[in-house]
Amino acid sequence: MKKNSRPLLIYLFIYLGFLYAPVVLLPLFAFNDSAIIAFPLSGFTTDWFSWLMEDESLFRALKNSVLIAVTASFISTIFGVLTARAMARHRFLGKQSMFGLIMAPLFLPEIIVGVSILIVLMQLGLALSLWTVIAGHVLLATPFSVSILTTAFNNLDRSLEEASLDLGENRIGTFFRVILPLVTPGLISSLLIGFTISLDEFVIAFFLTGTDPTLPVYIWSLLRFPSKLPVVMALGFILLVASLVLLSIFEFYRRRSESLASGKENSGIK
Amino acid sequence: MKFGTQIKQSLDGWRLIGTPFIFGLLLLLTPILLLVLLSFWTQEYLDLNRTFTFANYKEIFSHPVFITLIKRSVNISLFVTASTVLLAFPVAYYISFYGGKRKALLLFLITIPFWTSYLLRIFLWKIILGYNGVINSGLISLNFIQEPLTFILYNSNAVVLALAHAWAPFAIFPIYVSLEKIDRSLLEAGRDLGDTAVRSFFRITLPLAMPGIIAASLIVFIPTIGDYVTPKLVGGTEGMMVANMIQVQFSKANNAPLAAALAIVSLSIVVLISLVFLFFNRKYLRRQI
Numbered sequence: 001m002k003k004n005s006r007p008l009l010i011y012l013f014i015y016l017g018f019l020y021a022p023v024v025l026l027p028l029f030a031f032n033d034s035a036i037i038a039f040p041l042s043g044f045t046t047d048w049f050s051w052l053m054e055d056e057s058l059f060r061a062l063k064n065s066v067l068i069a070v071t072a073s074f075i076s077t078i079f080g081v082l083t084a085r086a087m088a089r090h091r092f093l094g095k096q097s098m099f100g101l102i103m104a105p106l107f108l109p110e111i112i113v114g115v116s117i118l119i120v121l122m123q124l125g126l127a128l129s130l131w132t133v134i135a136g137h138v139l140l141a142t143p144f145s146v147s148i149l150t151t152a153f154n155n156l157d158r159s160l161e162e163a164s165l166d167l168g169e170n171r172i173g174t175f176f177r178v179i180l181p182l183v184t185p186g187l188i189s190s191l192l193i194g195f196t197i198s199l200d201e202f203v204i205a206f207f208l209t210g211t212d213p214t215l216p217v218y219i220w221s222l223l224r225f226p227s228k229l230p231v232v233m234a235l236g237f238i239l240l241v242a243s244l245v246l247l248s249i250f251e252f253y254r255r256r257s258e259s260l261a262s263g264k265e266n267s268g269i270k
Numbered sequence: 271m272k273f274g275t276q277i278k279q280s281l282d283g284w285r286l287i288g289t290p291f292i293f294g295l296l297l298l299l300t301p302i303l304l305l306v307l308l309s310f311w312t313q314e315y316l317d318l319n320r321t322f323t324f325a326n327y328k329e330i331f332s333h334p335v336f337i338t339l340i341k342r343s344v345n346i347s348l349f350v351t352a353s354t355v356l357l358a359f360p361v362a363y364y365i366s367f368y369g370g371k372r373k374a375l376l377l378f379l380i381t382i383p384f385w386t387s388y389l390l391r392i393f394l395w396k397i398i399l400g401y402n403g404v405i406n407s408g409l410i411s412l413n414f415i416q417e418p419l420t421f422i423l424y425n426s427n428a429v430v431l432a433l434a435h436a437w438a439p440f441a442i443f444p445i446y447v448s449l450e451k452i453d454r455s456l457l458e459a460g461r462d463l464g465d466t467a468v469r470s471f472f473r474i475t476l477p478l479a480m481p482g483i484i485a486a487s488l489i490v491f492i493p494t495i496g497d498y499v500t501p502k503l504v505g506g507t508e509g510m511m512v513a514n515m516i517q518v519q520f521s522k523a524n525n526a527p528l529a530a531a532l533a534i535v536s537l538s539i540v541v542l543i544s545l546v547f548l549f550f551n552r553k554y555l556r557r558q559i
Contacts, residue, residue, distance in 0.1 A: 011361070022391055022397075038402045039411065090282050111513040112302070116304065116533070119304055138293070142294075
Protein backbone atom coordinates (compact mmCIF):
# COMPACT_ATOMS: atom_id res chain seq x y z
CA MET A 1 0.00 0.00 0.00
CA LYS A 2 2.67 2.53 1.05
CA LYS A 3 4.88 1.82 -1.94
CA ASN A 4 2.09 2.78 -4.32
CA SER A 5 1.90 6.25 -2.87
CA ARG A 6 5.50 7.28 -3.71
CA PRO A 7 4.79 8.51 -7.28
CA LEU A 8 1.71 10.33 -6.01
CA LEU A 9 3.77 12.07 -3.34
CA ILE A 10 6.29 13.22 -5.94
CA TYR A 11 3.40 14.48 -8.06
CA LEU A 12 2.02 16.34 -5.03
CA PHE A 13 5.32 18.19 -4.60
CA ILE A 14 5.47 19.14 -8.28
CA TYR A 15 1.88 20.34 -8.05
CA LEU A 16 2.63 22.40 -4.93
CA GLY A 17 5.56 23.90 -6.85
CA PHE A 18 3.12 24.97 -9.57
CA LEU A 19 0.75 26.43 -6.96
CA TYR A 20 3.50 28.39 -5.24
CA ALA A 21 5.32 29.53 -8.40
CA PRO A 22 3.59 32.93 -8.70
CA VAL A 23 3.35 33.70 -5.00
CA VAL A 24 7.05 33.21 -4.17
CA LEU A 25 7.73 36.11 -6.53
CA LEU A 26 5.82 38.47 -4.23
CA PRO A 27 8.37 38.64 -1.38
CA LEU A 28 11.28 38.42 -3.87
CA PHE A 29 10.28 41.52 -5.79
CA ALA A 30 8.68 43.32 -2.84
CA PHE A 31 12.12 43.51 -1.20
CA ASN A 32 14.15 43.75 -4.41
CA ASP A 33 16.14 46.96 -4.84
CA SER A 34 15.20 47.60 -8.47
CA ALA A 35 12.31 49.34 -10.18
CA ILE A 36 12.33 46.68 -12.92
CA ILE A 37 10.69 43.35 -12.22
CA ALA A 38 13.26 40.91 -13.64
CA PHE A 39 16.01 38.53 -12.64
CA PRO A 40 18.72 38.69 -11.43
CA LEU A 41 17.72 40.31 -8.14
CA SER A 42 19.80 43.34 -7.24
CA GLY A 43 19.63 43.88 -3.50
CA PHE A 44 17.50 44.20 -0.41
CA THR A 45 15.30 47.22 0.25
CA THR A 46 12.17 48.13 2.17
CA ASP A 47 11.66 51.29 0.09
CA TRP A 48 8.56 49.94 -1.64
CA PHE A 49 6.84 49.48 1.70
CA SER A 50 7.63 53.10 2.65
CA TRP A 51 6.17 54.17 -0.69
CA LEU A 52 3.02 52.28 0.18
CA MET A 53 2.74 54.03 3.52
CA GLU A 54 2.77 57.40 1.79
CA ASP A 55 0.18 56.51 -0.85
CA GLU A 56 -2.94 58.33 0.28
CA SER A 57 -5.22 57.07 -2.46
CA LEU A 58 -4.27 53.54 -1.50
CA PHE A 59 -5.43 54.11 2.03
CA ARG A 60 -8.64 55.68 0.80
CA ALA A 61 -9.25 52.63 -1.41
CA LEU A 62 -8.43 50.32 1.49
CA LYS A 63 -10.84 52.24 3.72
CA ASN A 64 -13.57 51.95 1.08
CA SER A 65 -12.95 48.23 0.69
CA VAL A 66 -13.00 47.56 4.42
CA LEU A 67 -16.18 49.62 4.82
CA ILE A 68 -17.84 47.73 1.97
CA ALA A 69 -16.61 44.34 3.18
CA VAL A 70 -17.75 44.91 6.77
CA THR A 71 -21.20 46.14 5.71
CA ALA A 72 -21.69 43.48 3.03
CA SER A 73 -20.61 40.61 5.27
CA PHE A 74 -22.84 41.88 8.05
CA ILE A 75 -25.90 42.08 5.80
CA SER A 76 -25.18 38.76 4.09
CA THR A 77 -24.83 37.09 7.48
CA ILE A 78 -28.23 38.45 8.56
CA PHE A 79 -29.68 37.17 5.27
CA GLY A 80 -27.91 33.88 5.92
CA VAL A 81 -29.46 33.56 9.39
CA LEU A 82 -32.94 34.35 8.05
CA THR A 83 -32.66 31.90 5.15
CA ALA A 84 -30.99 29.10 7.11
CA ARG A 85 -33.52 29.37 9.93
CA ALA A 86 -36.44 29.31 7.50
CA MET A 87 -35.01 26.32 5.65
CA ALA A 88 -34.19 24.37 8.83
CA ARG A 89 -37.41 24.89 10.77
CA HIS A 90 -40.27 25.88 8.53
CA ARG A 91 -42.37 24.50 5.72
CA PHE A 92 -43.77 27.06 3.35
CA LEU A 93 -45.02 27.49 -0.19
CA GLY A 94 -42.30 28.17 -2.74
CA LYS A 95 -39.57 27.01 -0.36
CA GLN A 96 -37.33 25.46 -3.00
CA SER A 97 -37.69 28.22 -5.58
CA MET A 98 -37.10 30.99 -3.03
CA PHE A 99 -34.01 29.14 -1.81
CA GLY A 100 -32.94 28.64 -5.44
CA LEU A 101 -33.08 32.36 -6.18
CA ILE A 102 -31.06 33.22 -3.07
CA MET A 103 -28.38 30.65 -4.01
CA ALA A 104 -28.41 31.52 -7.74
CA PRO A 105 -25.45 33.97 -7.69
CA LEU A 106 -23.22 30.93 -7.09
CA PHE A 107 -24.17 29.65 -10.52
CA LEU A 108 -23.77 32.84 -12.53
CA PRO A 109 -20.58 34.36 -13.93
CA GLU A 110 -19.87 37.59 -12.06
CA ILE A 111 -19.75 39.68 -15.20
CA ILE A 112 -23.43 38.91 -15.85
CA VAL A 113 -24.43 39.87 -12.31
CA GLY A 114 -22.39 43.08 -12.61
CA VAL A 115 -23.71 44.09 -16.03
CA SER A 116 -27.35 43.41 -15.18
CA ILE A 117 -27.27 45.42 -11.94
CA LEU A 118 -25.51 48.24 -13.77
CA ILE A 119 -28.26 48.31 -16.40
CA VAL A 120 -30.95 48.63 -13.74
CA LEU A 121 -29.07 51.44 -12.02
CA MET A 122 -28.61 53.24 -15.33
CA GLN A 123 -32.29 52.90 -16.21
CA LEU A 124 -33.30 54.19 -12.80
CA GLY A 125 -30.79 57.00 -13.14
CA LEU A 126 -29.18 56.11 -9.81
CA ALA A 127 -25.63 57.22 -9.19
CA LEU A 128 -22.93 54.66 -8.49
CA SER A 129 -21.60 54.73 -4.97
CA LEU A 130 -20.17 52.51 -2.28
CA TRP A 131 -23.73 51.36 -1.65
CA THR A 132 -24.13 49.92 -5.13
CA VAL A 133 -20.94 47.89 -4.60
CA ILE A 134 -22.24 46.76 -1.20
CA ALA A 135 -25.50 45.61 -2.80
CA GLY A 136 -23.59 43.57 -5.39
CA HIS A 137 -21.33 42.02 -2.78
CA VAL A 138 -24.26 41.11 -0.51
CA LEU A 139 -25.78 39.26 -3.44
CA LEU A 140 -22.51 37.38 -3.99
CA ALA A 141 -21.74 36.58 -0.34
CA THR A 142 -25.23 35.54 0.79
CA PRO A 143 -25.09 32.00 -0.71
CA PHE A 144 -21.87 31.32 1.20
CA SER A 145 -23.39 32.62 4.44
CA VAL A 146 -26.47 30.49 3.83
CA SER A 147 -24.45 27.29 3.33
CA ILE A 148 -22.32 27.88 6.43
CA LEU A 149 -25.29 28.80 8.60
CA THR A 150 -27.51 25.99 7.30
CA THR A 151 -24.95 23.53 8.67
CA ALA A 152 -24.90 25.42 11.97
CA PHE A 153 -28.70 25.51 12.27
CA ASN A 154 -29.14 21.89 11.22
CA ASN A 155 -26.69 20.80 13.91
CA LEU A 156 -28.68 22.63 16.59
CA ASP A 157 -30.26 20.32 19.12
CA ARG A 158 -33.96 21.07 18.95
CA SER A 159 -34.55 19.96 22.54
CA LEU A 160 -32.45 22.84 23.91
CA GLU A 161 -34.81 25.26 22.20
CA GLU A 162 -37.87 23.42 23.47
CA ALA A 163 -36.46 23.31 26.98
CA SER A 164 -36.02 27.07 26.93
CA LEU A 165 -39.61 27.58 25.77
CA ASP A 166 -40.90 25.13 28.40
CA LEU A 167 -39.02 26.96 31.11
CA GLY A 168 -40.91 30.13 30.28
CA GLU A 169 -38.58 32.03 27.96
CA ASN A 170 -40.40 33.62 25.02
CA ARG A 171 -39.45 33.08 21.34
CA ILE A 172 -37.32 36.20 21.06
CA GLY A 173 -35.54 35.48 24.32
CA THR A 174 -34.92 31.89 23.25
CA PHE A 175 -33.47 33.08 19.95
CA PHE A 176 -31.04 35.51 21.55
CA ARG A 177 -30.15 33.49 24.65
CA VAL A 178 -30.11 29.91 23.38
CA ILE A 179 -29.97 29.70 19.60
CA LEU A 180 -27.66 32.59 18.82
CA PRO A 181 -24.89 31.61 21.26
CA LEU A 182 -24.90 28.09 19.83
CA VAL A 183 -24.50 29.27 16.23
CA THR A 184 -21.94 31.97 17.07
CA PRO A 185 -19.01 30.06 15.53
CA GLY A 186 -21.07 29.75 12.34
CA LEU A 187 -21.87 33.47 12.45
CA ILE A 188 -18.19 34.36 12.75
CA SER A 189 -17.22 32.04 9.88
CA SER A 190 -19.96 33.60 7.79
CA LEU A 191 -18.78 37.14 8.59
CA LEU A 192 -15.18 36.26 7.78
CA ILE A 193 -15.95 34.52 4.51
CA GLY A 194 -18.23 37.38 3.43
CA PHE A 195 -15.49 39.83 4.36
CA THR A 196 -12.80 38.03 2.34
CA ILE A 197 -15.06 37.54 -0.69
CA SER A 198 -15.99 41.21 -0.74
CA LEU A 199 -12.45 42.44 -0.08
CA ASP A 200 -11.02 40.52 -3.06
CA GLU A 201 -13.93 40.95 -5.47
CA PHE A 202 -13.02 42.89 -8.58
CA VAL A 203 -15.43 42.54 -11.50
CA ILE A 204 -18.63 43.66 -9.76
CA ALA A 205 -16.79 46.45 -7.96
CA PHE A 206 -15.26 47.50 -11.30
CA PHE A 207 -18.74 47.83 -12.82
CA LEU A 208 -20.56 49.28 -9.84
CA THR A 209 -17.96 51.54 -8.29
CA GLY A 210 -18.42 55.29 -8.60
CA THR A 211 -15.62 57.81 -8.17
CA ASP A 212 -14.40 56.07 -5.00
CA PRO A 213 -12.44 52.95 -5.99
CA THR A 214 -12.21 49.79 -3.88
CA LEU A 215 -8.80 48.25 -3.22
CA PRO A 216 -8.93 45.76 -6.13
CA VAL A 217 -10.12 48.51 -8.49
CA TYR A 218 -7.23 50.67 -7.29
CA ILE A 219 -4.74 47.80 -7.76
CA TRP A 220 -6.14 47.34 -11.28
CA SER A 221 -5.38 50.98 -12.06
CA LEU A 222 -1.82 50.56 -10.71
CA LEU A 223 -1.13 47.53 -12.92
CA ARG A 224 -1.04 49.78 -15.98
CA PHE A 225 2.05 51.63 -14.75
CA PRO A 226 5.29 49.61 -14.91
CA SER A 227 6.96 52.01 -12.47
CA LYS A 228 4.37 51.15 -9.83
CA LEU A 229 4.92 47.38 -10.03
CA PRO A 230 7.34 46.92 -7.09
CA VAL A 231 4.90 48.85 -4.92
CA VAL A 232 2.12 46.52 -6.09
CA MET A 233 4.32 43.54 -5.16
CA ALA A 234 4.81 44.97 -1.68
CA LEU A 235 1.06 45.49 -1.37
CA GLY A 236 0.40 41.91 -2.51
CA PHE A 237 2.84 40.61 0.08
CA ILE A 238 1.11 42.54 2.85
CA LEU A 239 -2.29 41.26 1.67
CA LEU A 240 -1.00 37.67 1.74
CA VAL A 241 0.33 37.97 5.28
CA ALA A 242 -2.80 39.76 6.52
CA SER A 243 -5.07 37.14 4.93
CA LEU A 244 -3.13 34.32 6.54
CA VAL A 245 -3.64 35.91 9.94
CA LEU A 246 -7.35 36.26 9.18
CA LEU A 247 -7.45 32.67 7.96
CA SER A 248 -5.95 31.41 11.21
CA ILE A 249 -8.73 33.15 13.15
CA PHE A 250 -11.29 31.65 10.80
CA GLU A 251 -9.79 28.17 11.24
CA PHE A 252 -9.87 28.57 15.01
CA TYR A 253 -13.58 29.34 14.99
CA ARG A 254 -14.36 26.68 12.42
CA ARG A 255 -12.79 24.04 14.66
CA ARG A 256 -14.74 25.34 17.62
CA SER A 257 -17.91 25.24 15.54
CA GLU A 258 -17.15 21.63 14.62
CA SER A 259 -16.50 20.59 18.20
CA LEU A 260 -19.68 22.38 19.33
CA ALA A 261 -21.67 20.61 16.65
CA SER A 262 -20.18 17.15 17.12
CA GLY A 263 -19.82 17.14 20.88
CA LYS A 264 -23.32 18.16 21.85
CA GLU A 265 -23.18 16.24 25.11
CA ASN A 266 -20.45 18.47 26.48
CA SER A 267 -21.65 21.76 25.02
CA GLY A 268 -25.02 22.50 26.57
CA ILE A 269 -25.61 20.37 29.60
CA LYS A 270 -23.03 19.63 32.23
CA MET B 271 -59.77 25.90 2.57
CA LYS B 272 -56.73 23.68 2.24
CA PHE B 273 -54.94 26.46 0.42
CA GLY B 274 -55.83 28.81 3.28
CA THR B 275 -54.20 26.60 5.90
CA GLN B 276 -51.17 26.18 3.64
CA ILE B 277 -50.80 29.96 3.49
CA LYS B 278 -51.17 30.17 7.26
CA GLN B 279 -48.51 27.51 7.75
CA SER B 280 -46.25 29.32 5.33
CA LEU B 281 -46.37 32.69 7.10
CA ASP B 282 -43.64 31.88 9.65
CA GLY B 283 -41.22 30.73 6.96
CA TRP B 284 -42.02 33.66 4.67
CA ARG B 285 -41.48 36.15 7.47
CA LEU B 286 -37.92 34.85 7.80
CA ILE B 287 -36.91 34.25 4.20
CA GLY B 288 -38.87 37.26 2.88
CA THR B 289 -36.15 39.88 3.12
CA PRO B 290 -33.32 37.93 1.45
CA PHE B 291 -35.79 36.65 -1.14
CA ILE B 292 -37.04 40.14 -2.05
CA PHE B 293 -33.44 41.33 -2.16
CA GLY B 294 -32.68 38.56 -4.66
CA LEU B 295 -35.82 39.43 -6.60
CA LEU B 296 -34.81 43.11 -6.86
CA LEU B 297 -31.08 42.70 -7.42
CA LEU B 298 -30.85 39.49 -9.39
CA LEU B 299 -34.05 38.36 -11.07
CA THR B 300 -35.31 41.80 -12.10
CA PRO B 301 -31.91 42.90 -13.43
CA ILE B 302 -31.56 39.71 -15.47
CA LEU B 303 -35.08 40.06 -16.88
CA LEU B 304 -34.24 43.66 -17.80
CA LEU B 305 -31.04 42.40 -19.39
CA VAL B 306 -33.14 40.05 -21.55
CA LEU B 307 -35.48 42.91 -22.44
CA LEU B 308 -32.60 45.25 -23.28
CA SER B 309 -31.06 42.62 -25.55
CA PHE B 310 -34.13 42.96 -27.81
CA TRP B 311 -33.77 46.74 -28.09
CA THR B 312 -31.20 48.66 -30.13
CA GLN B 313 -28.86 51.53 -29.54
CA GLU B 314 -29.16 54.49 -31.90
CA TYR B 315 -26.36 56.86 -31.04
CA LEU B 316 -27.37 58.30 -27.70
CA ASP B 317 -30.91 56.96 -27.62
CA LEU B 318 -32.40 53.55 -27.02
CA ASN B 319 -34.79 52.33 -29.68
CA ARG B 320 -37.38 50.35 -27.74
CA THR B 321 -38.93 48.43 -30.60
CA PHE B 322 -38.65 44.68 -30.21
CA THR B 323 -36.07 43.23 -32.58
CA PHE B 324 -33.67 40.31 -32.94
CA ALA B 325 -31.09 42.63 -34.50
CA ASN B 326 -28.48 42.20 -31.72
CA TYR B 327 -28.67 38.42 -31.88
CA LYS B 328 -28.48 38.53 -35.66
CA GLU B 329 -25.42 40.71 -35.39
CA ILE B 330 -23.76 38.33 -32.94
CA PHE B 331 -24.41 35.26 -35.06
CA SER B 332 -23.45 36.90 -38.35
CA HIS B 333 -20.18 38.53 -37.26
CA PRO B 334 -17.23 36.15 -37.08
CA VAL B 335 -15.70 38.34 -34.34
CA PHE B 336 -18.44 37.53 -31.87
CA ILE B 337 -18.74 33.87 -32.82
CA THR B 338 -14.97 33.44 -32.51
CA LEU B 339 -14.97 35.07 -29.09
CA ILE B 340 -17.84 32.95 -27.81
CA LYS B 341 -16.33 29.75 -29.20
CA ARG B 342 -12.96 30.63 -27.74
CA SER B 343 -14.46 31.39 -24.33
CA VAL B 344 -16.27 28.05 -24.28
CA ASN B 345 -13.15 26.20 -25.46
CA ILE B 346 -10.85 27.90 -22.99
CA SER B 347 -13.13 27.32 -20.02
CA LEU B 348 -13.84 23.69 -20.97
CA PHE B 349 -10.12 23.11 -21.41
CA VAL B 350 -9.37 24.84 -18.10
CA THR B 351 -12.07 22.75 -16.39
CA ALA B 352 -10.77 19.46 -17.79
CA SER B 353 -7.12 20.16 -17.01
CA THR B 354 -7.79 21.62 -13.56
CA VAL B 355 -9.93 18.68 -12.51
CA LEU B 356 -7.56 16.12 -14.03
CA LEU B 357 -4.50 17.67 -12.37
CA ALA B 358 -6.32 18.12 -9.06
CA PHE B 359 -7.63 14.57 -8.76
CA PRO B 360 -4.33 12.84 -7.86
CA VAL B 361 -3.66 15.53 -5.27
CA ALA B 362 -7.06 15.08 -3.62
CA TYR B 363 -6.60 11.30 -3.89
CA TYR B 364 -3.21 11.36 -2.18
CA ILE B 365 -4.43 13.60 0.65
CA SER B 366 -7.55 11.53 1.23
CA PHE B 367 -5.96 8.06 1.04
CA TYR B 368 -2.38 8.65 2.19
CA GLY B 369 -2.61 11.96 4.04
CA GLY B 370 -2.89 10.34 7.45
CA LYS B 371 -2.40 12.85 10.22
CA ARG B 372 -1.12 15.49 7.83
CA LYS B 373 -4.43 15.91 5.97
CA ALA B 374 -5.29 19.29 7.49
CA LEU B 375 -1.74 20.55 7.02
CA LEU B 376 -1.64 19.50 3.36
CA LEU B 377 -4.99 21.16 2.66
CA PHE B 378 -3.75 24.31 4.38
CA LEU B 379 -0.54 24.26 2.27
CA ILE B 380 -2.71 24.16 -0.84
CA THR B 381 -4.71 27.23 0.15
CA ILE B 382 -1.82 29.49 1.20
CA PRO B 383 -0.92 30.77 -2.30
CA PHE B 384 -4.51 31.85 -2.83
CA TRP B 385 -4.71 34.26 0.04
CA THR B 386 -3.57 37.26 -1.90
CA SER B 387 -5.47 39.40 -4.38
CA TYR B 388 -6.90 37.50 -7.36
CA LEU B 389 -5.71 40.30 -9.63
CA LEU B 390 -2.15 39.96 -8.39
CA ARG B 391 -2.12 36.19 -8.71
CA ILE B 392 -3.07 36.52 -12.36
CA PHE B 393 -0.70 39.41 -12.85
CA LEU B 394 2.20 37.39 -11.43
CA TRP B 395 1.82 35.00 -14.37
CA LYS B 396 2.51 37.94 -16.62
CA ILE B 397 5.76 38.46 -14.72
CA ILE B 398 6.62 34.77 -15.10
CA LEU B 399 5.77 34.52 -18.79
CA GLY B 400 6.59 38.05 -19.99
CA TYR B 401 9.26 39.33 -22.40
CA ASN B 402 11.58 40.24 -19.49
CA GLY B 403 9.90 37.66 -17.32
CA VAL B 404 11.17 34.98 -15.01
CA ILE B 405 11.24 32.21 -17.61
CA ASN B 406 12.91 34.30 -20.31
CA SER B 407 15.52 35.91 -18.06
CA GLY B 408 16.18 32.53 -16.48
CA LEU B 409 16.66 30.76 -19.81
CA ILE B 410 18.85 33.57 -21.16
CA SER B 411 21.12 33.63 -18.12
CA LEU B 412 21.49 29.85 -18.47
CA ASN B 413 22.36 30.39 -22.15
CA PHE B 414 19.57 28.13 -23.38
CA ILE B 415 18.18 30.88 -25.59
CA GLN B 416 19.57 34.13 -27.02
CA GLU B 417 16.33 36.01 -27.63
CA PRO B 418 13.34 36.10 -25.24
CA LEU B 419 10.54 33.72 -26.18
CA THR B 420 7.48 35.69 -27.21
CA PHE B 421 4.99 32.89 -27.78
CA ILE B 422 4.46 32.14 -24.10
CA LEU B 423 2.51 35.28 -23.16
CA TYR B 424 -0.52 36.99 -24.71
CA ASN B 425 -2.39 34.01 -26.10
CA SER B 426 -5.02 31.44 -25.11
CA ASN B 427 -2.42 29.12 -23.56
CA ALA B 428 -1.36 31.78 -21.08
CA VAL B 429 -5.03 32.31 -20.18
CA VAL B 430 -5.53 28.57 -19.67
CA LEU B 431 -2.41 28.33 -17.49
CA ALA B 432 -3.33 31.29 -15.29
CA LEU B 433 -6.94 30.13 -14.89
CA ALA B 434 -5.99 26.51 -14.18
CA HIS B 435 -3.76 27.88 -11.43
CA ALA B 436 -6.34 30.30 -10.03
CA TRP B 437 -9.07 27.67 -9.70
CA ALA B 438 -6.95 24.73 -8.51
CA PRO B 439 -8.11 24.68 -4.86
CA PHE B 440 -11.73 24.96 -5.96
CA ALA B 441 -11.28 21.68 -7.82
CA ILE B 442 -9.25 19.92 -5.11
CA PHE B 443 -11.69 20.51 -2.25
CA PRO B 444 -14.93 19.03 -3.66
CA ILE B 445 -13.03 15.99 -5.00
CA TYR B 446 -11.32 15.54 -1.65
CA VAL B 447 -14.66 15.71 0.18
CA SER B 448 -16.22 13.08 -2.10
CA LEU B 449 -13.18 10.79 -1.68
CA GLU B 450 -13.40 11.16 2.09
CA LYS B 451 -16.99 9.95 2.01
CA ILE B 452 -16.08 6.64 0.36
CA ASP B 453 -16.48 3.74 2.75
CA ARG B 454 -13.02 2.14 2.83
CA SER B 455 -14.49 -1.28 3.54
CA LEU B 456 -15.96 -1.28 0.02
CA LEU B 457 -12.43 -1.13 -1.37
CA GLU B 458 -11.27 -3.91 0.92
CA ALA B 459 -14.25 -6.02 -0.13
CA GLY B 460 -13.37 -5.43 -3.77
CA ARG B 461 -9.78 -6.48 -3.15
CA ASP B 462 -10.81 -9.53 -1.13
CA LEU B 463 -13.09 -10.63 -3.91
CA GLY B 464 -10.19 -10.55 -6.34
CA ASP B 465 -10.23 -7.11 -7.97
CA THR B 466 -6.82 -5.68 -8.82
CA ALA B 467 -5.95 -2.21 -7.50
CA VAL B 468 -6.55 -0.67 -10.91
CA ARG B 469 -9.89 -2.38 -11.38
CA SER B 470 -11.13 -1.44 -7.92
CA PHE B 471 -10.11 2.16 -8.62
CA PHE B 472 -12.18 2.29 -11.80
CA ARG B 473 -15.10 0.26 -10.48
CA ILE B 474 -15.41 1.65 -6.94
CA THR B 475 -13.37 4.79 -6.23
CA LEU B 476 -13.94 6.70 -9.44
CA PRO B 477 -17.73 6.20 -9.69
CA LEU B 478 -18.17 7.12 -6.03
CA ALA B 479 -16.00 10.22 -6.45
CA MET B 480 -18.02 11.33 -9.47
CA PRO B 481 -20.33 13.78 -7.61
CA GLY B 482 -17.21 15.58 -6.35
CA ILE B 483 -15.63 15.58 -9.80
CA ILE B 484 -18.79 17.02 -11.35
CA ALA B 485 -19.17 19.62 -8.59
CA ALA B 486 -15.54 20.62 -9.15
CA SER B 487 -16.12 20.88 -12.90
CA LEU B 488 -19.10 23.19 -12.39
CA ILE B 489 -17.29 25.31 -9.81
CA VAL B 490 -14.42 25.86 -12.25
CA PHE B 491 -16.43 26.09 -15.46
CA ILE B 492 -19.05 28.69 -14.50
CA PRO B 493 -16.75 31.52 -13.38
CA THR B 494 -14.01 30.89 -15.93
CA ILE B 495 -16.26 31.26 -18.98
CA GLY B 496 -17.13 34.79 -17.88
CA ASP B 497 -13.69 35.72 -16.59
CA TYR B 498 -12.68 39.27 -17.39
CA VAL B 499 -9.37 39.76 -15.60
CA THR B 500 -7.28 36.89 -16.92
CA PRO B 501 -7.74 37.40 -20.67
CA LYS B 502 -7.29 41.13 -20.15
CA LEU B 503 -3.96 40.69 -18.32
CA VAL B 504 -2.32 37.71 -20.03
CA GLY B 505 -4.48 37.00 -23.08
CA GLY B 506 -3.54 39.81 -25.45
CA THR B 507 -5.79 40.15 -28.50
CA GLU B 508 -5.38 36.48 -29.32
CA GLY B 509 -6.68 35.38 -25.93
CA MET B 510 -9.55 37.85 -25.57
CA MET B 511 -12.76 36.34 -24.23
CA VAL B 512 -16.45 37.20 -24.31
CA ALA B 513 -16.46 39.10 -20.99
CA ASN B 514 -13.95 41.58 -22.41
CA MET B 515 -16.22 42.17 -25.41
CA ILE B 516 -19.23 42.67 -23.12
CA GLN B 517 -17.28 45.31 -21.23
CA VAL B 518 -16.08 47.03 -24.42
CA GLN B 519 -19.60 47.12 -25.90
CA PHE B 520 -20.90 48.46 -22.62
CA SER B 521 -18.41 51.26 -22.18
CA LYS B 522 -16.29 52.30 -25.17
CA ALA B 523 -18.63 51.17 -27.93
CA ASN B 524 -21.63 52.49 -26.01
CA ASN B 525 -23.82 49.67 -27.24
CA ALA B 526 -25.49 48.35 -24.10
CA PRO B 527 -28.14 46.32 -25.97
CA LEU B 528 -25.45 44.38 -27.85
CA ALA B 529 -23.58 43.86 -24.58
CA ALA B 530 -26.84 42.58 -23.07
CA ALA B 531 -27.36 40.16 -25.97
CA LEU B 532 -23.79 38.88 -25.61
CA ALA B 533 -24.36 38.40 -21.88
CA ILE B 534 -27.59 36.50 -22.54
CA VAL B 535 -25.91 34.24 -25.12
CA SER B 536 -23.10 33.49 -22.64
CA LEU B 537 -25.60 32.90 -19.86
CA SER B 538 -27.56 30.46 -22.04
CA ILE B 539 -24.36 28.55 -22.83
CA VAL B 540 -23.45 28.41 -19.13
CA VAL B 541 -26.91 27.12 -18.23
CA LEU B 542 -26.90 24.58 -21.08
CA ILE B 543 -23.47 23.13 -20.26
CA SER B 544 -24.24 23.14 -16.51
CA LEU B 545 -27.39 21.13 -17.19
CA VAL B 546 -25.31 18.56 -19.07
CA PHE B 547 -22.95 18.30 -16.06
CA LEU B 548 -25.89 17.95 -13.68
CA PHE B 549 -27.49 15.32 -15.90
CA PHE B 550 -24.35 13.19 -15.56
CA ASN B 551 -24.34 13.82 -11.83
CA ARG B 552 -27.92 12.60 -11.52
CA LYS B 553 -26.98 9.41 -13.34
CA TYR B 554 -24.19 8.76 -10.83
CA LEU B 555 -26.23 9.75 -7.82
CA ARG B 556 -28.97 7.35 -8.83
CA ARG B 557 -26.51 4.50 -9.21
CA GLN B 558 -25.33 5.02 -5.66
CA ILE B 559 -28.72 4.34 -4.13
